[in-house]
Amino acid sequence: MENLNDTIAAISTAVGEAGIAIVRVSGEDSIDIIDKIFVAKNKKKMRDAENRKFIYGHIYDKDKPIDEVLAVKMLGPHSYTAEDIVEIHCHGGVVAVKRILNLILENGARLAKRGEFTKRGFLNGRIDLTQAEAIIDMIKSKTDVSFDIGLNQLSGSLSEVFNSMQDELISMQALIVANIDFPDDEIEDATYEELDNRYQKIIGKIDNLLDNSKNSRLLRDGINTVILGKPNVGKSSLLNGLLRYDRAIVTDIAGTTRDIIEDYINLDGVLLKITDTAGIRETEDKVEKIGVSIAKDKIKDADLIIAIFDLSREFDDDDREILNLIKDKKHITILNKDDLPQEISDKDIEKNFGKNFLKLSVIENKSILEIENLIKDMFFDGEIKISQDAVLSNIRHINALKEAKKDLEAVKRGIDEKVFLDLVAVDLENVINHISEITGAITTEDILDRVFSEFCIGK
Ligand SMILES: Nc1nc2c(ncn2[C@@H]2O[C@H](COP(=O)(O)OP(=O)(O)OP(=O)(O)O)[C@@H](O)[C@H]2O)c(=O)[nH]1
Ligand SMILES: [Mg+2]
Structure with missing residues (x-):
């Protein structure tokens, strides 16, 4: 376990072009360390500054000004970590924050580990683990x-x-x-x-x-949704339809998608993580084979499978394998390409899919809406509401x-x-x-x- 007595520091904002960036220091020595590198315009030391009040000044590396900043101290125990914290709000971008962080580290702080500020808040009893x-x-x-x-x-x-x-x-x-x-x-x-x-x-x-x-x-993690089907049935077309832009390559060549493609859609506030997969079939192609095996692997963690079948081709062994793969999983069955002449016989449909399927064309917008509504019905009875009660997620x-x-x-x-x-x-x-x-x-x-x-x- 890392030492709790160390004073720790880290950049708390995302590093990149931005208006400001924040470097945070927490621990016993944080105020002393800042007093070595920060000069307030009013010349007052951080130690003597008012609690929780921004002070305008400059950070110095020896005699050289490093950046123009605002600094604020928050004395423990009334701080995020329940320890003394100082935050330096400097210019955004990569240079200023890194310079300031390095100076703070050179003056006695150690780089914070992941979540260490929050962990201290927990270990110091300010929040419990569920709050962290x-x-x-x-x-x-x-x-x-x-x-x-x-x-x-x-x-x-x-x-x-x-x-x-x-x-x-x-x-x-x-x-x-x-x-x-x-x-x-x-x-x-x-x-x-x-x-x-x-x-x-x-x-x-x-x-x-x-x-x-x-x-x-x-609701918290999103619905992990995997699109499955033999090659060329329209899996990637469905992905693109759900995303409302052409994310995946669509061609009439069977075996177009080889790797998995993952993206997110926001369905009335609920996250749908969608994975498009390589069409599943027996194949000798080395690359495609790997894709097929990854696709099968994705099934076990899925909350929902969207299985697609092609109405314009006859039902075959590859389709049968898909049915077999999804039989124990929550799934939606889509019989796609309803705009083309139907090649699967009604008898085959009845025999293999019963009555639980959507017959549609994923290239049509209204079909996409239909699929989305079905998902909402399946998981949230059509209405996604978030309870004000405590929920275990x-x-x-x-x-x-x-x-x-x-x-x-x-x-x-x-x-x-x-x-x-x-x-x-x-x-x-x-x-x-x-x-x-x-x-x-x-x-x-x-x-x-x-x-x-x-x-x-x-x-
Ligand atoms: N007519 C019609 N064609 C469709 C429909 N959906 C997909 N297609 C066509 O079917 C072909 C295959 O579509 P894809 O979306 O690439 O199919 P896929 O299942 O991702 O195929 P693989 O990646 O090879 O496994 C393309 O030419 C699409 O334009 C549809 O509803 N109607
Ligand atoms: Mg594809």
Whole structure:
């Protein structure tokens, strides 16, 4: 683990042409370091400057002015990291920030790791882990909906849910401890009954959170959509239609797309990550073969498959393979090229696709709208609304809560079978630990590494 006593610094804005850029310094020595390189117009030292007030001045490398800047100090514990922070707002672009950052590093700070500012905010108790994760979610979000989920979580909505769940679990534990030494049957019966009541309340809340989490995760991360079909059925044409511009090459040569092509569309605020793939068929072509194998690989992580078939050609073994690949996945079946004479017999359609398909031409705009509406119906009953309640959208939280649920079910079995209370207590302890993992009340270096390595440097 990196040293928490170091003073750390990093560029907090994206490096590139821009109006301004910000270098952030946090830790015990941050004010002293800035006082070595910053000269305020009013000559006042940063140490003596007013808290949270911008000061105009220049950064100097020895006698040489480096940039004209605004500097502000934010004294801990009321800062992002809960430590003393100084921010230098300098000119944008690459040169000024790098010069200033280097000077700060030469004067005793160390370069911050990814997410280290936020990690300090967490380790110093200013925010919990779900709030830290909300910050990275907001930075990475590509749609309003996912941003709002992050904002809601940052306000502590999830923390509240899990803290109150934790309180209830701890009161169950207290009840057990209070009765563990009383072998009296009557007291025991009452205890088991009371434990069961409390169990019911908690399991109800957990189930509710998990039930809603599937949609919430999609709202947060987007719907991972893969377009699949044999060559030349119109996969890339569909991708281009959904994107409203010609992203992929479309030709009448089978095997045009060889690599995967990924892009995003914003569907009423929900992100659709679309992957166009190489047409799947038996092939001896070395490059195409790799493309086909990557396409098949994409299936397992997909939330949705759009499988395309060509009405203007006969149904064949390659189509059969597609049907086989998607049979266990959530999918939409498209029978494409409805504008051309139909070669698949109605009997074949009925036999292979039943009644669940869209018959259309992806080259027509109205078909694209039809597909989009179907996706909205499938995932959000046609209406995408974001709940103001706490929602569980992060896969780490979902997995930890599922583990908690397993152990809580063990608690329930113990209650039903009236096993010794100290055995029930062991399972209950595990439930509590899983919930603590979510909020970060209990954490391991491994969990922290995973969470904060997602961050960018400077946050
Ligand atoms: N008439 C008609 N032609 C279409 C339609 N959709 C696609 N096409 C044509 O079908 C051919 C193949 O389209 P692509 O989008 O490249 O097909 P693909 O599935 O990506 O093909 P590969 O990349 O080779 O696997 C092109 O000539 C398209 O113009 C449609 O709805 N109607
Ligand atoms: Mg293609």
